[in-house]
Amino acid sequence: MARKTVGIRDVAREAGVSVTTVSHILNDVESARASDETRERVRATAERLGYGANRIARSLRRQQSEMIGLLSEEIATTPHAGRIILGAQQAARERGLTLVLINTSRNQLDIQRDTDALLRQQVDGVLYATMYHREIALPRSLQSVPTVLIDSTSDDGSVPSVVPDEEGGAYAAVGELIQHGHRRIGFVTNIDDVPATRGRLAGYRRALGDAGLEFDESLVVAEQSETPGGYKASLAVLDRADRPSGLFCYNDRMAMGAYRAAAELGIRIPSDLSIVGFDNQELIAEGLYPALTTVALPHFEMGEWALDALAALMQDDAATEAVASYEPAVLSCPLVRRQSVAAPAEDGASSSD
Amino acid sequence: MARKTVGIRDVAREAGVSVTTVSHILNDVESARASDETRERVRATAERLGYGANRIARSLRRQQSEMIGLLSEEIATTPHAGRIILGAQQAARERGLTLVLINTSRNQLDIQRDTDALLRQQVDGVLYATMYHREIALPRSLQSVPTVLIDSTSDDGSVPSVVPDEEGGAYAAVGELIQHGHRRIGFVTNIDDVPATRGRLAGYRRALGDAGLEFDESLVVAEQSETPGGYKASLAVLDRADRPSGLFCYNDRMAMGAYRAAAELGIRIPSDLSIVGFDNQELIAEGLYPALTTVALPHFEMGEWALDALAALMQDDAATEAVASYEPAVLSCPLVRRQSVAAPAEDGASSSD
DNA sequence: TTGTACGCGTTATCAT
DNA sequence: ATGATAACGCGTACAA
Numbered sequence: 001m002a003r004k005t006v007g008i009r010d011v012a013r014e015a016g017v018s019v020t021t022v023s024h025i026l027n028d029v030e031s032a033r034a035s036d037e038t039r040e041r042v043r044a045t046a047e048r049l050g051y052g053a054n055r056i057a058r059s060l061r062r063q064q065s066e067m068i069g070l071l072s073e074e075i076a077t078t079p080h081a082g083r084i085i086l087g088a089q090q091a092a093r094e095r096g097l098t099l100v101l102i103n104t105s106r107n108q109l110d111i112q113r114d115t116d117a118l119l120r121q122q123v124d125g126v127l128y129a130t131m132y133h134r135e136i137a138l139p140r141s142l143q144s145v146p147t148v149l150i151d152s153t154s155d156d157g158s159v160p161s162v163v164p165d166e167e168g169g170a171y172a173a174v175g176e177l178i179q180h181g182h183r184r185i186g187f188v189t190n191i192d193d194v195p196a197t198r199g200r201l202a203g204y205r206r207a208l209g210d211a212g213l214e215f216d217e218s219l220v221v222a223e224q225s226e227t228p229g230g231y232k233a234s235l236a237v238l239d240r241a242d243r244p245s246g247l248f249c250y251n252d253r254m255a256m257g258a259y260r261a262a263a264e265l266g267i268r269i270p271s272d273l274s275i276v277g278f279d280n281q282e283l284i285a286e287g288l289y290p291a292l293t294t295v296a297l298p299h300f301e302m303g304e305w306a307l308d309a310l311a312a313l314m315q316d317d318a319a320t321e322a323v324a325s326y327e328p329a330v331l332s333c334p335l336v337r338r339q340s341v342a343a344p345a346e347d348g349a350s351s352s353d
Numbered sequence: 354m355a356r357k358t359v360g361i362r363d364v365a366r367e368a369g370v371s372v373t374t375v376s377h378i379l380n381d382v383e384s385a386r387a388s389d390e391t392r393e394r395v396r397a398t399a400e401r402l403g404y405g406a407n408r409i410a411r412s413l414r415r416q417q418s419e420m421i422g423l424l425s426e427e428i429a430t431t432p433h434a435g436r437i438i439l440g441a442q443q444a445a446r447e448r449g450l451t452l453v454l455i456n457t458s459r460n461q462l463d464i465q466r467d468t469d470a471l472l473r474q475q476v477d478g479v480l481y482a483t484m485y486h487r488e489i490a491l492p493r494s495l496q497s498v499p500t501v502l503i504d505s506t507s508d509d510g511s512v513p514s515v516v517p518d519e520e521g522g523a524y525a526a527v528g529e530l531i532q533h534g535h536r537r538i539g540f541v542t543n544i545d546d547v548p549a550t551r552g553r554l555a556g557y558r559r560a561l562g563d564a565g566l567e568f569d570e571s572l573v574v575a576e577q578s579e580t581p582g583g584y585k586a587s588l589a590v591l592d593r594a595d596r597p598s599g600l601f602c603y604n605d606r607m608a609m610g611a612y613r614a615a616a617e618l619g620i621r622i623p624s625d626l627s628i629v630g631f632d633n634q635e636l637i638a639e640g641l642y643p644a645l646t647t648v649a650l651p652h653f654e655m656g657e658w659a660l661d662a663l664a665a666l667m668q669d670d671a672a673t674e675a676v677a678s679y680e681p682a683v684l685s686c687p688l689v690r691r692q693s694v695a696a697p698a699e700d701g702a703s704s705s706d
Numbered sequence: 707t708t709g710t711a712c713g714c715g716t717t718a719t720c721a722t
Numbered sequence: 723a724t725g726a727t728a729a730c731g732c733g734t735a736c737a738a
Contacts, residue, residue, distance in 0.1 A: 007732085008732065008733090017708075018709045018710085019710095020710085020733085020734075021707085021709085023733055024733090024734090027733080029734085032708095038707090038708095052473040053731085053732070053733095054475065054731050055473070055475055056409055056413045056418060056730085056731080056732095057413055057714090057730070057731035058732055058733075059409045059714095059732095060409045060410055060413050060713095060714050060715070060716090060732075061713080061731080061732050062732085075435045078432065078435070079435070081435050082428045082431070082432070082435060085428060085454065086428050086456050089428075089454055089455065090456070099453060099454050100420075100451050100452060100453050100454070101438065101442055101454050103439050103442050103443070120408070121451055122408055226639075227639065227640035227642075228642075231642070253640055256640045283432075283636050284640065287606055289584070360715060361716065361717095371725045372715095372716085372717095373725055374725075376716070376717060377718095377724090380717080382718090386724085387724075388723070391724090406715085406716070407715050409716090410716040410730090411715080411716055412716090412730095413714090413715080413729095413730050413731070414715080414718080414729075414730055415717070415718095415730085
């Protein structure tokens with residue numbers, strides 16, 4: 001609704017110039033010539049009157065809404081979504097863009113319907129966010145709009161995307177264990193064959209390899225990526241004579257299960273067993289005792305990156321006639337140190353360096 | 354950007370009528386008369402062409418954007434935000450409204466700046482969501498726009514608001530314990546004097562009273578409302594001869610601390626001790642073992658309710674000249690049963706009924 | 707250097 | 723029962 005109807009003509013009249021001049025000055029039009037004195041005066045009166053261009057009229061005229069749509073799956077089921085939204089929102093604001101939100105389900109039909117709805121609102125571009133790192137097929141209707149994927153990659157690389165550096169995160173997690181002197185390190189992983197699973201396993205192996213440690217297949221055990229799965233898997237890997245002194249868990253929920261398994265077996269953390277998780281779900285990581293050292297997913301940064309990429313894409317979409325092929329951007333996953341890692345107990349092993 | 358430039362005149366030409374007629378028919382204008390045959394034809398061609406009114410042009414003409422702004426604090430720090438957003442978003446979509454998001458901090462200055470930004474985008478109304486139930490002072494700039502508060506109340510009742518039924522939720526939680534036969538029930542609560550604290554305590558007392566149980570002050574102990582606080586408080590209430598057989602915790606994080614305290618004391622859940630939490634943070638409630646029975650906060654429903662209320666407010670804002678005084682709407686908090694409640698162990702007490 | 711006038715796509719008023 | 727046209731507020735080509 002129109003509350004404060006202070007329009008461009010008000011500014012013009014007040015400053016004693018034409019609307020053209022006001023528009024030119026406020027929009028930094030190159031070709032326009034106005035005396036510095038005039039520029040200053042116009043700026044000042046605009047400021048004084050609290051003038052801001054009516055975005056709707058401007059959008060109609062410019063044929064672009066300056067709105068970008070954030071299409072997100074399962075916004076409500078994970079706290080991760082909030083950070084993505086936040087990152088995107090913040091970046092959007094810096095560019096004067098407005099973020100509009102649409103929740104969608106993973107159902108293909110819904111997605112199609114929801115993207116159509118979004119496009120009907122004249123958004124200039126869309127951010128498509130999935131809550132778990134995976135590959136998706138781009139909805140048809142998005143083919144014609146600048147689009148950037150968050151936490152997923154398109155199967156054909158036709159749009160830019162940003163994903164977490166799963167492998168690097170896992171490498172850091174296992175590295176943390178190694179640096180504390182652990183030589184036998186278990187991996188409680190999940191059973192779904194998604195990029196996160198593959199990447200984290202790769203990081204685990206690479207960290208082991210770089211430290212000259214052997215990969216022992218019996219130390220990696222997969223289960224459902226929830227707390228009960230973590231419990232079950234941990235039990236399997238811990239309830240044996242040659243159990244590892246360090247445990248890397250696929251995510252914090254599984255780590256939560258590992259804590260229970262350890263407790264039941266009378267294994268103490270971190271004195272008898274060090275644990276590192278993944279995801280940095282603060283509710284869990286800070287709630288467990290001792291607090292869980294884990295790896296943070298760069299959700300905020302992915303939201304930010306995606307919006308910047310989208311803005312760039314919107315800029316020169318004309319130039320992008322050629323079907324570009326994008327490599328996903330990978331953002332690093334920093335280690336978050338808490339209390340669950342210590343040096344291994346000294347028993348059989350010789351305390352090397 | 355304009356992709357599919359199918360406008361109203363295209364429909365008009367194709368259907369062999371004027372744009373006026375098309376507009377009238379598609380917008381269900383009462384006063385307009387058109388033959389059923391024409392209506393049908395217009396509708397059909399619009400459908401066939403995939404016509405949808407340009408929202409920007411419509412907004413300019415109607416002087417209303419059909420956008421509502423969701424101003425939310427700390428969107429990223431709690432998973433609750435997602436559910437509010439989801440509820441609001443869904444309700445918005447049903448009314449053809451678009452939700453735009455702005456994150457803000459709790460800093461008064463930022464809030465002022467952010468609301469101004471929102472208003473400059475011509476939103477028709479705003480939803481202001483806080484993440485924890487409390488009282489706030491309404492930002493000045495919101496005085497002039499239809500506004501609804503979520504999870505907080507304004508100090509002067511000048512705008513509608515919706516909050517959870519803290520007392521009812523607590524009553525249900527404690528009632529669940531009572532129904533299982535518990536007579537000594539502790540309350541691990543928090544130290545902040547917020548509506549949630551007061552309401553949950555009231556519910557606890559009322560449930561006790563209705564069951565003819567006495568209120569024993571030594572059974573309620575307050576601490577910081579995080580996991581460590583829950584641990585500490587639980588230890589205090591459980592480490593004594595006449596310890597309660599049931600425990601109601603202020604929230605799930607504190608309940609998580611209670612689990613640890615119980616484990617350390619060798620008290621088993623639920624056979625030796627039944628626990629009920631509050632918040633239904635699934636990460637915790639489903640991750641704990643045994644899974645935690647708790648009370649769910651109606652975040653989704655609050656988002657929904659707020660948007661509906663806002664829509665109503667926008668409808669007859671002209672009629673609302675008189676300074677109305679609103680009572681907060683309170684939405685119920687349902688009990689979510691999991692595995693942490695059982696009948697108390699039979700020892701001293703005679704098994705009544 | 708500045709002002710006038712048109713167009714963006716709709717909806718609403720008024721005439722036919 | 724239907725149609726012509728002004729207006730919404732801004733940006734800009736073109737005239738002055």
